Amino acid sequence: MDALRACVGEVSVSEFRGATRVVVPAATVHDALELLKEKHGFDLLIDVTCVDYLNYPDAKDRFGLVYLLVGTDTNLRLTVRAFVNDPDPTVRSVVDLWEGANWLEREVWDMFGIKFAGHPDLRRILMPHEFTVFPLRKDYPLQGMGERHNFPVLTRGES
Amino acid sequence: MAVADLMDQVATTKLDELVSWCRKNSLWPMPFATACCGIELMATGASRHDIARFGSEVFRFSPRQCDLMIVAGRVVMKMLPVLQRIWQQMPEPKWCISMGACASTGGVFDTYCVVQGIDRFIPVDMYVPGCPPRPEQLIQAVVDLQAKIQREGTIFGREFAVASRQQTKRALQEV
Amino acid sequence: MPLTPSVFADEPTQDGMQPYLWTMNFGPQHPATHTTLRLVLKLDGERVADAIPDIGFLHSGFEKIGESLDFNQYVTVTDRMNYISPMSNNVAWHMAVEKLMGITVTPRCSYVRTIVCELMRISDHLLCLGAMGLDVGAITHFMFAFSGREKIYEIAEALCGARFTHSYTRVGGVMRDITPQVVGMIRDFLKFMPGVIDDMEKLLGQNRIFVDRMAGVGVLTKEEATNRSCTGPMARASGVTRDLRIDEPYLSYPDFDFKICCAREGDCMARYQVRMAELIESLKIVAQAIENIPAGPVNIGPEQRSVLPPPGQVWTTIEGLISHFELVMPNRGAQVPNEEAYAAIESPNGELGFYVVGDGSPRAYRARCRPPSFVHFATFPHLIRGHTLSDVVAVLGSLNIIAAELDR
Numbered sequence: 001m002d003a004l005r006a007c008v009g010e011v012s013v014s015e016f017r018g019a020t021r022v023v024v025p026a027a028t029v030h031d032a033l034e035l036l037k038e039k040h041g042f043d044l045l046i047d048v049t050c051v052d053y054l055n056y057p058d059a060k061d062r063f064g065l066v067y068l069l070v071g072t073d074t075n076l077r078l079t080v081r082a083f084v085n086d087p088d089p090t091v092r093s094v095v096d097l098w099e100g101a102n103w104l105e106r107e108v109w110d111m112f113g114i115k116f117a118g119h120p121d122l123r124r125i126l127m128p129h130e131f132t133v134f135p136l137r138k139d140y141p142l143q144g145m146g147e148r149h150n151f152p153v154l155t156r157g158e159s
Numbered sequence: 160m161a162v163a164d165l166m167d168q169v170a171t172t173k174l175d176e177l178v179s180w181c182r183k184n185s186l187w188p189m190p191f192a193t194a195c196c197g198i199e200l201m202a203t204g205a206s207r208h209d210i211a212r213f214g215s216e217v218f219r220f221s222p223r224q225c226d227l228m229i230v231a232g233r234v235v236m237k238m239l240p241v242l243q244r245i246w247q248q249m250p251e252p253k254w255c256i257s258m259g260a261c262a263s264t265g266g267v268f269d270t271y272c273v274v275q276g277i278d279r280f281i282p283v284d285m286y287v288p289g290c291p292p293r294p295e296q297l298i299q300a301v302v303d304l305q306a307k308i309q310r311e312g313t314i315f316g317r318e319f320a321v322a323s324r325q326q327t328k329r330a331l332q333e334v
Numbered sequence: 335m336p337l338t339p340s341v342f343a344d345e346p347t348q349d350g351m352q353p354y355l356w357t358m359n360f361g362p363q364h365p366a367t368h369t370t371l372r373l374v375l376k377l378d379g380e381r382v383a384d385a386i387p388d389i390g391f392l393h394s395g396f397e398k399i400g401e402s403l404d405f406n407q408y409v410t411v412t413d414r415m416n417y418i419s420p421m422s423n424n425v426a427w428h429m430a431v432e433k434l435m436g437i438t439v440t441p442r443c444s445y446v447r448t449i450v451c452e453l454m455r456i457s458d459h460l461l462c463l464g465a466m467g468l469d470v471g472a473i474t475h476f477m478f479a480f481s482g483r484e485k486i487y488e489i490a491e492a493l494c495g496a497r498f499t500h501s502y503t504r505v506g507g508v509m510r511d512i513t514p515q516v517v518g519m520i521r522d523f524l525k526f527m528p529g530v531i532d533d534m535e536k537l538l539g540q541n542r543i544f545v546d547r548m549a550g551v552g553v554l555t556k557e558e559a560t561n562r563s564c565t566g567p568m569a570r571a572s573g574v575t576r577d578l579r580i581d582e583p584y585l586s587y588p589d590f591d592f593k594i595c596c597a598r599e600g601d602c603m604a605r606y607q608v609r610m611a612e613l614i615e616s617l618k619i620v621a622q623a624i625e626n627i628p629a630g631p632v633n634i635g636p637e638q639r640s641v642l643p644p645p646g647q648v649w650t651t652i653e654g655l656i657s658h659f660e661l662v663m664p665n666r667g668a669q670v671p672n673e674e675a676y677a678a679i680e681s682p683n684g685e686l687g688f689y690v691v692g693d694g695s696p697r698a699y700r701a702r703c704r705p706p707s708f709v710h711f712a713t714f715p716h717l718i719r720g721h722t723l724s725d726v727v728a729v730l731g732s733l734n735i736i737a738a739e740l741d742r
Contacts, residue, residue: 191363192369193369193370193391193392193737194369194392194414194417194737194738195413195414195417195498195499195738197369198417198418198461198498199497201480202480202483202484202487205476205477205480205484206477206480206481206484207480207481207484220363220364232369232392233392233394235390235391235392235393235394237390237391237393238362238370238391238392241362241363241391245363267399267410267411267414268394268395268399270394270395270398270399271395271398272393272394272395273394273395290499291497291498291499293497
């Protein structure tokens with residue numbers, strides 16, 4: 001932790017049911033993960049995801065990015081979190097550290113609209129390319145805005 | 160040969176019925192299997208349930224060779240244009256079975272991207288309830304569809320031109 | 335065989351013509367994709383120069399649904415995620431929720447969950463292996479595999495009433511206790527299954543055609559496997575010795591004696607062999623667990639306020655009725671802290687985890703699933719580059735992509 005603090009500045013550490021979480025500033029996510037990967041043996045990136053804290057009680061920031069790391073030799077788990085905000089939520093991509101982050105970051109972009117600077121191929125991955133909103137944000141309704149009914153109808157006569 | 164003898168050796172029928180009889184016993188399904196129901200569709204074709212007993216074991220993945228489309232599983236926004244295109248590629252006469260709750264109504268997935276029933280966008284002949292339906296239910300649907308083909312099938316497909324078949328079945332439109 | 339795309343894509347042909355690449359569309363409706371995914375292949379003759387996967391043809395908003403259903407309702411939706419092994423998803427989801435709520439399940443529940451997880455692993459591997467054979471032309475292999483799966487369906491039906499999409503677990507327990515009838519069926523299954531595995535192994539394990547198609551195709555090295563976040567049989571076939579059942583023991587796995595199955599080659603054949611070997615190890619675990627199920631309640635007690643009381647108690651006593659009411663009313667229910675928890679299990683495909691954020695209500699604020707298929711499919715372009723078009727289905731089969739888990 002001290003090494004991490006020396007590298008990226010302020011770091012807050014918390015513990016919940018045996019899982020260690022650290023919160024790092026969004027600008028230094030890449031540096032922190034690089035340090036953890038190269039120096040501390042967290043060589044497996046399990047997941048990159050995001051939480052939209054729009055209606056969350058006592059939340060100060062809008063989006064919380066979550067990186068789940070595992071050290072395959074040490075069997076330790078570490079959750080690294082970073083907060084970003086509207087209007088331009090951007091963090092540096094970690095594809096240069098882990099190839100596996102490629103699609104995971106694309107999914108976060110698709111679902112939450114968080115930009116990953118330096119990502120080689122930041123396109124929508126799950127939704128159609130012409131989709132304009134980010135569906136997992138909390139201000140988007142579950143039933144959608146009618147996009148699912150926006151198709152031509154085929155009848156027996158036409159087909 | 161006397162007429163009485165002849166009657167013992169030939170069966171008389173209407174041409175429509177003969178054609179329908181041929182069609183109903185040689186349905187070639189096109190398995191449009193997207194999700195969980197697809198596994199039950201595979202189980203229907205596999206050893207225990209054996210859909211070959213009803214003459215429709217010839218699963219062809221090319222729409223040009225099929226006349227029965229079995230839509231098994233939910234259809235989402237990105238998939239619907241594909242579904243419509245495949246439906247258009249199938250030669251007439253063709254029928255469609257909507258297998259499972261998701262294909263018929265959207266099922267539990269009342270979300271932003273799942274189409275709430277494929278019958279809003281393509282014609283459907285037979286609905287199979289269940290999530291997923293058991294293989295026996297699917298076989299029953301095939302048997303019922305055979306009965307329907309026998310009952311109203313015509314050689315040139317006049318039954319498809321009936322006005323009630325021209326509309327989508329769901330009048331309800333969401334705003 | 336040259337393995338890098340640039341080598342043959344840029345080679346000038348003999349008569350000095352410019353080389354060109356064919357673009358071929360593979361899917362989304364194709365027999366070898368099993369479900370729905372699309373590949374845009376760049377072909378140089380029959381060689382695959384590049385593959386661009388296009389997914390999302392089954393994206394149904396699972397994670398959004400998780401924010402509007404409560405912890406017990408959402409289990410029905412997790413079934414539909416990896417529908418080849420639904421109970422693994424159920425267990426993973428409820429393990430994450432229980433971690434968030436701080437609940438420890440009873441030993442009997444832990445054993446029952448272990449047994450169903452291993453049965454699901456067998457079921458998943460059987461489908462994967464059968465389909466792998468089917469894709470390269472061995473239809474009989476698929477039929478053998480399905481005969482074993484039908485037995486598992488029967489067991490699941492006796493256990494919880496559904497062939498698949500079981501929704502078997504609940505917060506703090508399971509839906510129904512395991513009955514002596516089910517135990518008997520599982521014992522029969524344990525006697526029946528080695529024969530099936532033997533048949534399958536005899537049919538394809540040494541089959542010249544099959545081995546030639548699978549060996550050396552789609553090689554993933556150990557470093558790449560870790561760098562690309564691979565887990566499960568995929569990583570173990572490349573020599574990574576990581577298995578959550580041993581490395582981070584959960585449920586009752588520490589009680590049993592079993593081995594991690596690994597291979598070094600990292601090709602399709604290695605993935606086939608790892609899955610084959612895991613079938614046998616899973617049978618060993620089930621055989622040990624089924625004889626040693628501890629007595630006692632399968633659900634945690636009512637004082638923890640998370641498990642519904644048994645129906646008889648609800649209908650006849652006022653306490654049962656009140657606790658039932660308290661749990662099912664939308665504005666009451668179980669209380670969770672304003673915290674976040676991640677729990678993962680070794681699902682048949684790899685590490686399947688759920689990241690649950692609680693906000694004090696009985697619903698998850700965010701229910702993130704870490705899908706193994708998604709991560710594994712991202713490696714596909716890397717695996718197929720340089721191989722021939724017919725290898726596409728072999729590699730796809732060996733990855734065991736489940737589209738509903740891929741797209742969620």
